[in-house]
């Protein structure tokens with residue numbers, strides 16, 4: 001089973017994404033901030049990360065930088081607000097696989113995740 005790590009400081013988003021991906025195919029683990037994301041990353045060894053860019057404390061770019069230092073490459077999809085083009089470019093430069101803009105299209109998000117994880121094996 002593939003594990004998805006959802007990182008967002010908004011509880012509503014964490015809840016929503018848990019609902020979107022539940023149902024047997026994926027395990028969803030959530031983190032409310034960057035520090036918790038790194039802990040959960042170590043603990044669960046996720047196959048994919050959905051990462052909010054705007055968070056208090058360590059933000060999405062900080063988390064990306066930390067993950068880049070790890071030995072295990074995991075696809076990261078950023079969650080950004082409309083117009084955050086500079087953040088998107090910086091995050092792609094740090095190795096993020098792609099991004100979705102909030103408020104996001106659930107079907108499109110699910111498709112993106114399915115496609116990435118289908119190619120991941122396991």
Ligand SMILES: [Mg+2]
Nearest residue numbers: 009052054055
């Ligand atoms: Mg946020």
